[in-house]
Every structure is written in structure tokens, then in C-alpha cells.
Amino acid sequence: MSIAPGDLMLLNFLVEDKKPGVVAMDPLLGRALRALRAYLAVDIAYISQVAEGGSVIRHLDTRSEYPGLHVGGPDPFDHAGCGRPDSKAGAHLCVPIELEGGTRYGALVCAGPRADAVMHPRDVSMIRVFAELAAEHIEADIHARARTAEVVSRVQDVIDRDGVSFLYQPVYDVNRASVVGFEGLARFAGATPRGPDVWFSDAARVGLDVALETRLIAKAMEGFERLPPSVYIGFNVSPNIIVNGQLERAFAGAPLGRIVLEINEHPTIRQYDEIEKVLRPLRDKGLRISVDDAGGGVESFRHILQLKPDIIKLHMSLVRGINADAARSALAAALVQFGKEQRCELVAEGVETAAELSKLKAMGIVKMQGYLLGRPAALEAACALCDRNLHRKAAAARPAAVATS
Numbered sequence: 001m002s003i004a005p006g007d008l009m010l011l012n013f014l015v016e017d018k019k020p021g022v023v024a025m026d027p028l029l030g031r032a033l034r035a036l037r038a039y040l041a042v043d044i045a046y047i048s049q050v051a052e053g054g055s056v057i058r059h060l061d062t063r064s065e066y067p068g069l070h071v072g073g074p075d076p077f078d079h080a081g082c083g084r085p086d087s088k089a090g091a092h093l094c095v096p097i098e099l100e101g102g103t104r105y106g107a108l109v110c111a112g113p114r115a116d117a118v119m120h121p122r123d124v125s126m127i128r129v130f131a132e133l134a135a136e137h138i139e140a141d142i143h144a145r146a147r148t149a150e151v152v153s154r155v156q157d158v159i160d161r162d163g164v165s166f167l168y169q170p171v172y173d174v175n176r177a178s179v180v181g182f183e184g185l186a187r188f189a190g191a192t193p194r195g196p197d198v199w200f201s202d203a204a205r206v207g208l209d210v211a212l213e214t215r216l217i218a219k220a221m222e223g224f225e226r227l228p229p230s231v232y233i234g235f236n237v238s239p240n241i242i243v244n245g246q247l248e249r250a251f252a253g254a255p256l257g258r259i260v261l262e263i264n265e266h267p268t269i270r271q272y273d274e275i276e277k278v279l280r281p282l283r284d285k286g287l288r289i290s291v292d293d294a295g296g297g298v299e300s301f302r303h304i305l306q307l308k309p310d311i312i313k314l315h316m317s318l319v320r321g322i323n324a325d326a327a328r329s330a331l332a333a334a335l336v337q338f339g340k341e342q343r344c345e346l347v348a349e350g351v352e353t354a355a356e357l358s359k360l361k362a363m364g365i366v367k368m369q370g371y372l373l374g375r376p377a378a379l380e381a382a383c384a385l386c387d388r389n390l391h392r393k394a395a396a397a398r399p400a401a402v403a404t405s
Contacts, residue, residue: 025141037112043063044092048107108134167377242263243278291312291313313347322360352370
């Protein structure tokens with residue numbers, strides 16, 4: 001027994017996984033209309049939406065081109081009786097598409113030679129099934145668009161209102177007992193507390209990640225005027241702002257020798273090549289690259305090998321309890337040796353105990369940050385910390401100066 005092409009197309013479509021909100025709506029409804037049209041042996045199948053001034057075609061599949069019939073164009077039929085078993089006018093049959101609560105969206109329309117003939121009840125039932133499927137996906141798309149619009153509004157509001165601030169966590173050289181830099185940590189204003197990762201994820205989802213990061217860079221660089229010239233600021237960027245060519249513009253006029261850039265995602269291999277091309281002239285002018293999460297996973301080591309950073313930051317999961325863990329010590333020691341051979345500095349993150357500090361220092365790691373050394377603080381507190389460091393250095397240098405005079 002052979003299967004008609006229309007029946008086979010319909011069967012293939014019906015066994016597909018079609019989860020609303022997960023499967024892309026436009027191509028799915030296009031395939032649905034094509035399968036339905038082939039099964040019913042009609043020339044035209046489309047979905048229209050009720051709009052002011054008349055219905056508009058939103059999704060369309062035809063056997064051949066028909067003048068004046070296109071997506072975005074007017075629905076040529078009157079659907080006043082749409083939904084009744086005998087709702088045929090001219091050469092079309094329609095079934096209403098209703099959303100939650102009985103809201104009328106529009107109609108699923110089939111038109112052609114067979115539509116004004118007597119259809120089997122099974123055919124009408126099939127059209128209704130497709131209308132219900134279309135309604136589910138249209139409903140999911142409407143909700144998704146509303147959520148996207150909400151995210152766009154929220155992120156754009158932060159950008160426009162300057163609703164972002166920075167906290168600065170000090171990085172110490174424990175041998176000299178002095179601050180050498182700060183990691184800038186973005187904080188966002190809002191009625192509902194939301195972490196930076198959520199903001200960055202939302203911005204990337206709606207295509208505002210570059211705009212948000214550009215605003216953050218401008219905000220972070222405000223600290224350069226107030227912090228000592230010997231102190232750097234490190235902050236995170238995504239690969240996207242680099243490969244989109246916006247980074248050089250954002251850093252125009254900035255003291256590149258005081259910037260440490262941490263790329264906060266693991267790019268693809270192709271992006272690594274593009275990132276290297278963009279960053280090379282900036283690095284030649286003093287910009288430094290940092291890689292976070294060393295020791296936190298295999299991807300971080302690939303990141304190190306591809307980016308060839310100036311600074312490797314030991315992840316807090318490696319630092320935590322390193323004084324009492326031989327495996328952590330062995331891995332950290334290997335990274336210390338790697339850093340020496342590759343001429344890159346190591347910075348230990350998440351140092352919280354004197355025992356951890358002592359162990360790291362004994363291993364030759366002297367740049368550290370963590371709650372033991374200093375918590376993230378506002379720019380005013382960061383400036384005050386640098387002032388205290390300068391006063392201590394001056395006080396320590398005075399006796400030596402007197403002794404030599």
C-alpha cells in the first residue's frame with residue numbers, strides 16, 4: 001500500500017517535536033501550512049491575524065505565486081462565518097484561531113479547488129488540530145515578545161539613567177604590603193536585587209550587551225582620575241564587545257597601561273583569532289590581559305593557552321584551604337612554574353585566612369586579593385586606602401632617610 005505524498009508530509013510533521021516557546025515559531029508554522037496544504041490537496045494555506053482595518057496574512061504557503069497574496073498583505077476573504085462546519089465562501093474554508101481566554105487572534109485558511117467541495121469531517125478536524133497548534137505557538141511567541149520587551153526596557157533604562165556603579169576590591173602585593181590594583185565589580189540599581197551575571201545575560205539575549213559593556217567601561221574609567229597612577233583597574237568584558245570592534249573606541253584616550261582586561265567568557269576558536277587581532281595593538285600600548293578561574297576547570301587552561309595572558313588569576317576553589325591540601329598545592333605550584341616560564345604574573349583570588357596567605361607566599365605567589373586583605377568598596381574608600389598606603393610608605397622611608405643624612 002503506497003502513501004500519498006500529502007499524507008507522508010503530514011505524518012512527518014506530526015511526529016516532530018514541537019514544544020511552544022522552544023521551537024522557532026515562523027519556520028514551524030510554515031512547515032505546518034505546507035503539510036496541511038499537501039494533505040488537503042489545496043492551493044493555498046495561511047494564517048491571518050485580526051487587525052485594525054481588516055485581517056492581515058502572517059504565515060503563508062502556496063502551490064504557486066498568487067498576485068496580491070503575501071505575508072503582511074490583506075486577507076482576501078471575509079471570515080464572518082469562520083468556524084461553522086459549512087463556513088465556505090467562494091473557494092476557501094477557515095477555522096478560527098483562539099488564544100487563552102477565548103481571545104480571537106485570527107483564522108487558519110485553506111483555499112483552492114477542494115475547499116468549496118464537500119470535505120470529510122476528518123479533514124475539518126485536522127484543520128482544527130492545526131489551528132490549535134498554531135494558537136499554542138502564537139501564544140508562546142506573544143509572551144516571549146512581551147518578556148523581551150520588558151528586558152529591553154529594563155536594560156536600556158540602566159544604560160540611559162546611568163544605573164550602574166562599581167565596587168573596587170584591592171589587589172595587594174603582600175611582599176611590599178601595598179595595593180597594586182583593584183578589580184572593578186559592577187553593581188546595578190533596581191527595585192529587585194539582581195546579580196551582574198543576570199544583567200549581562202539579559203543584555204546579551206536582547207542584543208544590548210555591547211551597549212551595556214560600553215557604558216560600564218566608561219563608568220569604570222572614572223576611577224583613573226582619582227586613584228594613584230601606579231594602581232591599575234581590572235574589569236570584565238565579553239568576547240562580543242571585542243570582536244564587534246567597540247573596545248578600541250571605548251578605550252580612546254584611556255591610560256592603557258593601567259587597564260587589566262578580563263575576558264569573562266570562553267570564546268570559540270574563531271573568536272580567539274579575532275580577539276588576538278583586535279587586542280594586539282592595544283597590548284602593544286600597555287593593555288594587559290587577565291585570565292580568571294585558573295584551576296577551576298579544563299576550559300580555563302584552554303583560555304590561558306589561546307590568550308597568552310599577562311596575568312593568571314588562581315580561582316578561589318584552588319586557593320581555599322590550600323595550606324592543608326597537597327593536591328591544591330601541587331596544582332598551584334605547577335601554575336607558578338608555568339607563569340615563570342611564560343613571564344606572566346599570578347594573582348590568588350579568594351584569600352580568606354592567614355594560613356592561606358602564608359602558604360601562597362611561600363610558594364612564590366605575592367599578588368593576592370580576598371576578604372582577608374580587603375572587601376569590595378566604593379571608589380571613595382578605595383582612594384582612602386591608597387592614601388593610607390602612601391602615608392605608611394612615607395613614614396617607613398623617613399627613618400632610613402634620617403640615618404643616611
